[in-house]
Amino acid sequence: MDNGAAQTKHKQKDAVNGIYGSDGAVGLVFLEKVSHAVDTGDKAFLLKNVAPLHISEQGDLIAALQAEERRGLIVLLGDDFDFSALTEVDEAVRLEIMEALPPKQIADGVQEMESDDAVFLLEDLDDTEQQQILAHLPFKEQAKLRRSLEFPEDSAGRRMQTEFVAVPPFWTIGQVIDYMREDDDLPEHFAQIFVVDPTFRLVGAVDLDRLLRARRPVRVDAIMHDNRYVIPATMDQEEAAQIFEQYDLLSAAVVDANEHLLGVLTIDDVVDVIQEEADEDIRHLGGVGDEELSDSVPEIVRSRAPWLLVNMITSCISASVIGLFGATIEQMVALAMLMPIVASTGGNAATQTMTVTVRALATRTIDIYNAARVIRREVTIGFCNGCMFASMMGLVAGLWFWRVDIGMIIACAMVINMLVAAIAGILVPLLLNRFGADPAIASSVFVTMTTDITGFFSFLGLATWWFHLSP
Amino acid sequence: MDNGAAQTKHKQKDAVNGIYGSDGAVGLVFLEKVSHAVDTGDKAFLLKNVAPLHISEQGDLIAALQAEERRGLIVLLGDDFDFSALTEVDEAVRLEIMEALPPKQIADGVQEMESDDAVFLLEDLDDTEQQQILAHLPFKEQAKLRRSLEFPEDSAGRRMQTEFVAVPPFWTIGQVIDYMREDDDLPEHFAQIFVVDPTFRLVGAVDLDRLLRARRPVRVDAIMHDNRYVIPATMDQEEAAQIFEQYDLLSAAVVDANEHLLGVLTIDDVVDVIQEEADEDIRHLGGVGDEELSDSVPEIVRSRAPWLLVNMITSCISASVIGLFGATIEQMVALAMLMPIVASTGGNAATQTMTVTVRALATRTIDIYNAARVIRREVTIGFCNGCMFASMMGLVAGLWFWRVDIGMIIACAMVINMLVAAIAGILVPLLLNRFGADPAIASSVFVTMTTDITGFFSFLGLATWWFHLSP
Incomplete structure (x- = not known):
């Protein structure tokens, strides 16, 4: 990267917020303030300055802190700590934190997370720890996470999000929009809604832009497209990423062997997979295995x-x-x-x-x-x-x-x-x-x-x- | 990739359509049929079997054909050939095809494309050829493409799409939805709409899922989020990709130095950038420059x-x-x-x-x-x-x-x-x-x-x- 580009980057980062210094790493001044707040138990400072950060920024901050301060920060923030931030740090740092926290607090955090992030957090723990955390969750959540965790490592089933919007084919666009306006239990973000039959077999999907352009009396099955690019839950994530890339998908339905809708795989997870796979090739060519910077x-x-x-x-x-x-x-x-x-x-x-x-x-x-x-x-x-x-x-x-x-x-x-x-x-x-x-x-x-x-x-x-x- | 995964992949591909053989390459039988159709001028066969393919599949098909057959296929398909398919082939193959086709036909094709793909197609041509093609376009299209081409190579301005939906902040959700239902000139796909002031300065954005969940009388500025992650048009595409990755963006506004909205950068372009950059690192570590398989x-x-x-x-x-x-x-x-x-x-x-x-x-x-x-x-x-x-x-x-x-x-x-x-x-x-x-x-x-x-x-x-x- 040349210097000009580096400068643009930092200007951008500064414009976004103040946590990064001029070299792109977490700023020393900010880091010291956070350290001090953790040491003195200044929860108000953390709520005001750390809690509102983007999870990836919180991740960078956690990685920059000392090991004891990491736990301190999370315990102090309590319910206001978004556990998704832990998906943004190295595996070694994540495991160290997870093993130090009480299972109950992790379970509370997991319940607030989207299912794909929750699985990502749990999958590297050993079996006993997983069970201890899962035991604190309500039955429905538990069942969902257990099902995802049963799919092979690096499969689409592990990476999928189990929150999605599914409607019957005979609904009208008006009904769909009203349903979405009323239901509070929708996923945080979604780019398409799925159309399923009474047995939850997938019959099609509608992109949101398509939905917005259709008139209220039109039936869903009139504007849905059939799901050409469906991902079996057992498919390797690398395969899935290749399908996303080839067909420029933003999200795709994940189904079981009987074509029942299980979840949705989204492009942001796929971007991570693409990065990982390219990284793996580079490391393998250099004679290095799956090590991370934080490994011992x-x-x-x-x-x-x-x-x-x-x-x-x-x-x-x-x-x-x-x-x-x-x-x-x-x-x-x-x-x-x-x-x-x-x-x-x-x-x-x-x-x-x-x-x-x-x-x-x-x-x-x-x-x-x-x-x-x-x-x-x-x-x-x-x-x-x-x-x-x-x-x-x-x-x-x-x-x-x-x-x-x-x-x-x-x-x-x-x-x-x-x-x-x-x-x-x-x-x-x-x-x-x-x-x-x-x-x-x-x-x-x-x-x-x-x-x-x-x-x-x-x-x-x-x-x-x-x-x-x-x- | 292990064999099991490979099999799933091919089953998937076969399920999607029949152009790929069991080894993941374009099937020999299909390829021969297409060759034969091109040689005998059988336009009906091509319209039925090639035109409906996804552009990435058309790209694979074009790459597998002989050089003369490639031109033959495109000329035969005429208006029914989607020039976006050329964004899916190697630079050497693309240049060879572009240089052999009359500027008028390319211009007609370019007019049907989204602006980011059109720029991608034109940017590698030499100046005279670019001018010949641009001269055949209507003034408005020409101006848009020329502006994109003026941004530095590999900048966000080159990669952005200039088709987007922008609305004033005082509109209600109802007005926005009605506008989208009526306007035929919308981009083919979009994940968010932008909010601009009368001078087209960007003031915010609304994700489509947010829009769908709001009630009709609500004003746009009540549900819009401010655009924290705005990409300057001159920013290097690699920087832009890093911002997309860090903040899990699906699309982001591209603005000029005065914060006027110029276009939108979408995640599918960013995925290509991430691939390219990782590829570049691997090649550089192996002592290889920017060569492609089709280079001489x-x-x-x-x-x-x-x-x-x-x-x-x-x-x-x-x-x-x-x-x-x-x-x-x-x-x-x-x-x-x-x-x-x-x-x-x-x-x-x-x-x-x-x-x-x-x-x-x-x-x-x-x-x-x-x-x-x-x-x-x-x-x-x-x-x-x-x-x-x-x-x-x-x-x-x-x-x-x-x-x-x-x-x-x-x-x-x-x-x-x-x-x-x-x-x-x-x-x-x-x-x-x-x-x-x-x-x-x-x-x-x-x-x-x-x-x-x-x-x-x-x-x-x-x-x-x-x-x-x-x-």
């Missing part, structure tokens, strides 16, 4: 170690390739200097191809129509860049050691490695994907191993042939 | 070469570090085998830290409150993993070459390199960000150079000291 050191050490281990094993394999040519290296140390260059340039070219392929797989822009073309293209690119950089490096190496043969050897090795890099960079992720593995996780290690081994083998092999075996 | 080979060779060049230069620097220790390597070839292991393990650990830092910067979860803590944490993690892998590798190397000293030397070098890796992995992106550079683009190269040089230097340096200089 031992957790992170454990989560990063497997990747480092695999990498160490593959580099031992590459090292043993070097060992094959020990005699040649002993005679000419220049080879030991140059061999990492061949390996590393190939590794880079392969990473480029791999990145493009992994993203193409994630966004489904690679398919049977273009796979062959993409492979041909990548190999051509590898060959072109290979020739270009090989001649450059050949010249540099030739001049560096003042020997034509070394320049020729490194140039040939580089062309070979760049070609292999292109092929590995595309085939490894494609094959991993074909066999059901996540290409973002495992591609890097196989691809780098391939280019390291090829780099060392081709360069040292050519050198050995030239110096020892050639006539 | 020379374009891609050009775009990938700079990164490879920078990498080659840095690996020459690392190579010269190895050169300093030529005499030691000559004596003991084992060092040449082991040195890449030290460098590569460090490189991996640094990439992990760097990935976490780059994402934390992108999502603004790293700030002055936790920067010091995060640095301390990463160094501790580096030290722990360093000790663990150093003892493992020390043991392996000691047994491999049956020499205790080699095991000790590689272990010490690895601890040093893992510590440096942790520090470089976090400081390099933080510093690049501080000085206004995009940490995703440049971090990798600096970080890898640091761990390569440290790895070679510490390992070969320790070995030289031990074998030559120690008493």
Whole structure:
């Protein structure tokens, strides 16, 4: 982000409200005032300055406070604390807070929340804690939350909101509008209403703008559209997000196996899913698992170690390739200097191809129509860049050691490695994907191993042939 | 994605319609039928089977066709082709189609589109082509599009839709509803209406669900909310997306410097922006620029070469570090085998830290409150993993070459390199960000150079000291 943009952002933030400082983080002055209010039990200050904030701002504030102050703030605010704010902080911070609060207070908070946020809050707790909190809820709420929690993790059923407006198809627009004016139990926000039959089977939906443009005597079933884009509750949230994206949906009905309406999935949840999935790809490509900034050191050490281990094993394999040519290296140390260059340039070219392929797989822009073309293209690119950089490096190496043969050897090795890099960079992720593995996780290690081994083998092999075996 | 999920997806797709095959790509049978219809000029088939598809499906279909067939399809469909479908294909495919069609046909298509899609279609064309197309439009449309196109690339003004509903504050809800029932010129979809004063300055907004719940005699200004989250037209789209995300907005007013209402930015555009930005981070981390799958080979060779060049230069620097220790390597070839292991393990650990830092910067979860803590944490993690892998590798190397000293030397070098890796992995992106550079683009190269040089230097340096200089 350039500086101009950063400035606009902060101006905007300042205009919105005063909690953020000029660097985009929660302002120090405000933070100290809140700390002080929590320490001295100044509830009036918190009610006036913290309670009216947007939940995402409250989340940022909670994250910036010390651990004891977080609990203090929530206990002091009591009924005036909106537990939805906890959906905006890191999992580790959230769990720490939830485990410290009495189940009764959490249950009271949960009752005020929309069901999707409540499930989000409860799903990471262990079973006993979940049960303790659920036990404090009225039966109807309990049943709804339990049903959502029974769906698999990361499914649409977990993310759906169970508050929605559903009307029979024979109602008129007038009846619908009157019903909405009278009923106090409507969801806080909604963009469409659903049309259901007496068994609650979904028959259609009406967008609010459509509803507003229709005349009062018109029947609902005359203006409803059939629900082409219905999400089964067991569908993975990533799939659901892709349907939202492809068809530009704002909300969609979530149904059970018998097409009964269970809830509604909204675009704001989907935006979070899209962010999460992209984040996951980036972290996997970088060899990092599901860690968060607030995780503890031992957790992170454990989560990063497997990747480092695999990498160490593959580099031992590459090292043993070097060992094959020990005699040649002993005679000419220049080879030991140059061999990492061949390996590393190939590794880079392969990473480029791999990145493009992994993203193409994630966004489904690679398919049977273009796979062959993409492979041909990548190999051509590898060959072109290979020739270009090989001649450059050949010249540099030739001049560096003042020997034509070394320049020729490194140039040939580089062309070979760049070609292999292109092929590995595309085939490894494609094959991993074909066999059901996540290409973002495992591609890097196989691809780098391939280019390291090829780099060392081709360069040292050519050198050995030239110096020892050639006539 | 696991197989179960994939199956659900395809079932869903099949349920939606028949254009996709079981692998999620456009079905071969359908594609052949369309090809045949285009070749034989069978307009009736296309009207029946292609025109009713969702624009994103038409986009997928167009991308799967041969270049000549794409133009043929559009020309055959004529007025029944929805040009919005072109917003769903790669830039290269879109430009190729746009350049082949007569400006008049494009202008006719543009007139039917929502303004944000029209701008998206026109913005990549060169100036002459833009003017030719705009000249065929009625004056009012032309003025609107020209104004949007004058905003900087990637700004909110480019992405906004200029169709919206605006009413004066003194109208009653009844008047608003009657106005919407009568006016045919409303935008196709909208989630809120705006309230403006006689000079079109924005004074507030009303969500449709709010409107529906209010009674007819109530005045608009009694139920409107003030527009806290207003987007200046010049704001970068990435900033705007962050505001949408933080405050869970569905749409927001776009205003000029004097707070006059210019248009509306909607969540579906923002979803695309979020995807693009995450994609950009992934590509930059992988050393790839703004290429698309449909770009030509020379374009891609050009775009990938700079990164490879920078990498080659840095690996020459690392190579010269190895050169300093030529005499030691000559004596003991084992060092040449082991040195890449030290460098590569460090490189991996640094990439992990760097990935976490780059994402934390992108999502603004790293700030002055936790920067010091995060640095301390990463160094501790580096030290722990360093000790663990150093003892493992020390043991392996000691047994491999049956020499205790080699095991000790590689272990010490690895601890040093893992510590440096942790520090470089976090400081390099933080510093690049501080000085206004995009940490995703440049971090990798600096970080890898640091761990390569440290790895070679510490390992070969320790070995030289031990074998030559120690008493």
